[in-house]
Amino acid sequence: MKNKMKSKKAATKRFKMTASGQLKRKQCGRNHQAWARSKKQRRHLSKPAYVSKQDQGRMAQLFQG
Numbered sequence: 001m002k003n004k005m006k007s008k009k010a011a012t013k014r015f016k017m018t019a020s021g022q023l024k025r026k027q028c029g030r031n032h033q034a035w036a037r038s039k040k041q042r043r044h045l046s047k048p049a050y051v052s053k054q055d056q057g058r059m060a061q062l063f064q065g
Contacts, residue, residue: 009063013049023051023059 015023027045034042051059 005064007064010063011059015063017063018050023056024048025051026028 015025018024025048027047027049029037030042030045037045
């Protein structure tokens with residue numbers, strides 16, 4: 001009997017795959033001591049970021065399921 005590959009749940013909660021195959025992630029620095037950053041910084045941190053090309057292969061192993 002074959003076992004079904006499962007994706008890592010921690011990764012599925014934190015990353016989303018785009019139509020072009022990139023991994024979209026949230027930026028850090030929005031929760032703790034956000035008052036210390038300017039409004040412009042907080043606004044730019046609210047936009048999504050993408051996983052770098054060098055890390056794409058390593059991250060793809062987490063989504064094998």
